[in-house]
Amino acid sequence: xxxxxxxxxxxPGKKKPLILVLAILFGxxxxxxxxxxxxxxxxxxxxxxxxxxxxxxxxxxxxxxVALLLGLVHIITTLIARDFGIVTLEAMQRTAIFIIVAYIVxxxxxxxxxxxxxxxxxxxxxxxxxxxxxxxxxxxTDDSIYLxxxxxxxxxxNKKHLSRLGLSGxxxxxxxxxDFHSEDEAKDFAEKINHVFVTGSSIQYEHEGxxxxxxxxxxxxxxxxxxxxxxxxxVVSKDITGRxxxxxxxxxxxxxxxxxxxxxxxxxxxKTQFLSMTSxxxxxxxxxxxxxxxxxxxxxxxKLNAKQEKSIDVILRNVERFGNLINDITDISRxxxxxxxxxxxxxxxxxxxxxxIKMQEPFAQEKGIKISMRLGELPIVxxxxxxxxxxxxxxxxxxxxxxxxxxxxxxxTKRDGENVLVRVTDHGIGISREDEEKLFRPFSQIDTSMGRxxxxxxxxxxxxxxxIQVHGGKIWVESEPGKGSSFYFSIPxxxxxxxxxxxxxxxxxx
Amino acid sequence: xxxxxxxxxxxxxxVVDDEQDVLLSVTQILEANNYRTIKASDGYECLEKLKExxxxxxxxxxxMPGLTSREILEEITKDGRLAKVKIIFITAVHSLEAEEAGxxxxxxxxxYIEKPFSMKRLLDAIEKVVTE
Ligand SMILES: Nc1ncnc2c1ncn2[C@@H]1O[C@H](COP(=O)(O)OP(=O)(O)OP(=O)(O)O)[C@@H](O)[C@H]1O
Ligand SMILES: [Mg+2]
Numbered sequence: 155x156x157x158x159x160x161x162x163x164x165x166p167g168k169k170k171p172l173i174l175v176l177a178i179l180f181g182x183x184x185x186x187x188x189x190x191x192x193x194x195x196x197x198x199x200x201x202x203x204x205x206x207x208x209x210x211x212x213x214x215x216x217x218x219x220v221a222l223l224l225g226l227v228h229i230i231t232t233l234i235a236r237d238f239g240i241v242t243l244e245a246m247q248r249t250a251i252f253i254i255v256a257y258i259v260x261x262x263x264x265x266x267x268x269x270x271x272x273x274x275x276x277x278x279x280x281x282x283x284x285x286x287x288x289x290x291x292x293x294x295t296d297d298s299i300y301l302x303x304x305x306x307x308x309x310x311x312n313k314k315h316l317s318r319l320g321l322s323g324x325x326x327x328x329x330x331x332x333d334f335h336s337e338d339e340a341k342d343f344a345e346k347i348n349h350v351f352v353t354g355s356s357i358q359y360e361h362e363g364x365x366x367x368x369x370x371x372x373x374x375x376x377x378x379x380x381x382x383x384x385x386x387x388x389v390v391s392k393d394i395t396g397r398x399x400x401x402x403x404x405x406x407x408x409x410x411x412x413x414x415x416x417x418x419x420x421x422x423x424x425k426t427q428f429l430s431m432t433s434x435x436x437x438x439x440x441x442x443x444x445x446x447x448x449x450x451x452x453x454x455x456x457k458l459n460a461k462q463e464k465s466i467d468v469i470l471r472n473v474e475r476f477g478n479l480i481n482d483i484t485d486i487s488r489x490x491x492x493x494x495x496x497x498x499x500x501x502x503x504x505x506x507x508x509x510x511i512k513m514q515e516p517f518a519q520e521k522g523i524k525i526s527m528r529l530g531e532l533p534i535v536x537x538x539x540x541x542x543x544x545x546x547x548x549x550x551x552x553x554x555x556x557x558x559x560x561x562x563x564x565x566x567t568k569r570d571g572e573n574v575l576v577r578v579t580d581h582g583i584g585i586s587r588e589d590e591e592k593l594f595r596p597f598s599q600i601d602t603s604m605g606r607x608x609x610x611x612x613x614x615x616x617x618x619x620x621x622i623q624v625h626g627g628k629i630w631v632e633s634e635p636g637k638g639s640s641f642y643f644s645i646p647x648x649x650x651x652x653x654x655x656x657x658x659x660x661x662x663x664x
Numbered sequence: 665x666x667x668x669x670x671x672x673x674x675x676x677x678x679v680v681d682d683e684q685d686v687l688l689s690v691t692q693i694l695e696a697n698n699y700r701t702i703k704a705s706d707g708y709e710c711l712e713k714l715k716e717x718x719x720x721x722x723x724x725x726x727x728m729p730g731l732t733s734r735e736i737l738e739e740i741t742k743d744g745r746l747a748k749v750k751i752i753f754i755t756a757v758h759s760l761e762a763e764e765a766g767x768x769x770x771x772x773x774x775x776y777i778e779k780p781f782s783m784k785r786l787l788d789a790i791e792k793v794v795t796e
Contacts, residue, residue, distance in 0.1 A: 430757065434727055438686070441683070449692060484758075495764070497760055
């Protein structure tokens with residue numbers, strides 16, 4: 155139903171040319187009559203029909219044709235009135251004036267019509283645009299959108315839903331939800347639609363399609379803007395199959411992870427238990443061996459000759475080594491499991507150094523090595539004295555072990571900013587740069603053949619590193635091959651017992 | 665029983681250990697150093713024998729079948745007759761582990777010797793307790 159005007163290519167709508175024809179005929183008759191009756195060429199007669207004709211023109215809205223037509227009519231009537239005699243100049247002038255007036259009226263009318271048409275066009279454009287907007291909204295989504303009436307018959311559906319149902323164009327017309335779904339689904343859907351109609355409120359639910367996947371459906375009422383009556387229900391159906399599967403997958407994974415965590419906790423628990431068991435089981439047979447040997451050595455079983463004493467010393471020494479090895483293995487395993495046990499107290503590191511030196515002195519003397527000390531003034535630190543003694547002892551033991559001849563070993567302690575620093579220096583074989591990083595790994599001996607020659611398991615420094623780390627400190631080495639090495643470790647001063655134990659507690663509680 | 669001690673002049677040490685060889689070795693050392701010993705292979709035997717005789721010192725192992733060390737310790741500490749008895753742990757369990765298990769809290773526990781032990785360390789510890 156388009157609005158077209160002749161000039162604009164648009165039609166004048168309901169306006170009928172008949173009215174114009176009638177108006178013209180009426181004017182014609184009136185003009186002829188008045189001319190005949192009155193027998194004169196009376197201008198006034200025109201005034202009878204002019205308003206009517208002009209009204210027609212306004213109505214018809216076509217200035218030029220109408221004006222010409224009217225001019226023609228006027229001339230004819232005038233000619234008739236004069237019995238087809240000569241048309242006077244005066245009559246011609248009147249006709250011309252008449253045409254001009256008609257033209258002006260028609261012109262104005264047409265102008266107005268044009269603006270009306272333009273307005274109408276604008277209005278329709280706006281409507282079309284907003285419709286396009288909604289259309290693109292409805293079509294651009296991945297969701298199915300459709301409109302159903304009370305009987306679940308489709309009133310509209312977007313392309314997405316058309317294709318989902320295997321339809322095209324307006325094939326949905328006259329079909330209902332039940333045509334595309336199982337009986338159970340249809341029954342359920344009908345109930346939900348009914349619910350929306352009755353309550354007037356939206357509902358949302360997850361729907362497991364009998365043919366495909368999962369959908370999240372939102373059913374909302376469509377109300378008549380005037381009466382408020384519910385006329386239909388829109389259904390927005392979001393395909394959540396992927397999400398559902400992902401959720402399912404996540405649930406499964408979570409379950410698996412949970413089991414793994416339980417497994418791991420169990421393993422960690424077992425490992426710790428195994429460690430204390432192993433250490434206990436290994437030490438148990440060693441204990442009577444060690445005790446009996448000591449008794450033998452002390453002459454409890456009768457006096458020994460020198461050879462026997464020497465023999466038992468060898469055995470005893472190795473029994474002790476074996477005991478230390480068990481301790482070292484337990485320690486390194488605990489360090490690796492993050493379960494090393496320490497007991498933090500306020501302590502002076504110099505006391506610990508002194509103690510360690512006292513313990514290592516005999517071994518140094520055996521090699522003719524002098525241990526010199528430069529102990530600085532140290533603040534109290536929080537630490538496990540026994541463990542730190544173990545670290546310093548190992549550094550000293552190494553220094554003595556890897557010293558060349560009877561070169562001296564030096565121990566220095568000092569405050570270094572916010573740390574206390576311990577240095578153990580020897581003038582022994584030294585360590586090459588590549589080897590420096592290997593040192594602190596468990597079971598690492600730079601040259602295994604040499605390591606064996608010097609004795610030891612390669613655990614000492616790895617344990618030392620673990621113990622120093624537990625203290626929040628650092629351990630490192632500076633060395634020159636062939637000239638000697640300096641091992642350092644530092645421990646922060648400004649840490650309370652709580653601060654030190656916090657990470658341990660966390661680890662332990664796991 | 666006190667009289668017996670007075671007669672012989674020997675101090676009595678009870679050794680509790682499930683390992684027979686350890687039990688034997690420890691008592692051998694102690695007897696050679698003039699102590700009288702009572703042997704017990706587990707917690708039940710320990711508590712049973714404590715009913716008959718009260719030693720000066722108990723050398724107690726940790727991790728034995730039967731009663732746990734904690735249970736033994738509880739029995740001893742709550743028995744008024746045994747209030748003066750001193751307890752020294754002698755065990756392959758690390759002292760920090762025992763501390764964590766709360767075994768070192770009782771005031772009667774005076775020392776902790778780790779296995780394998782040094783004879784001197786053992787004798788010094790007992791000596792210290794009995795001369796007090
Ligand atoms: N002062 C040093 N001079 C030269 N090399 C050293 C020095 N200290 C350690 N090393 C090298 O680092 C290796 C590892 O030392 P670590 O203390 O970890 O083990 P170990 O002394 O061989 O055995 P353990 O200490 O367990 O008895 C040594 O085997 C040695 O090769
Ligand atoms: Mg070493």
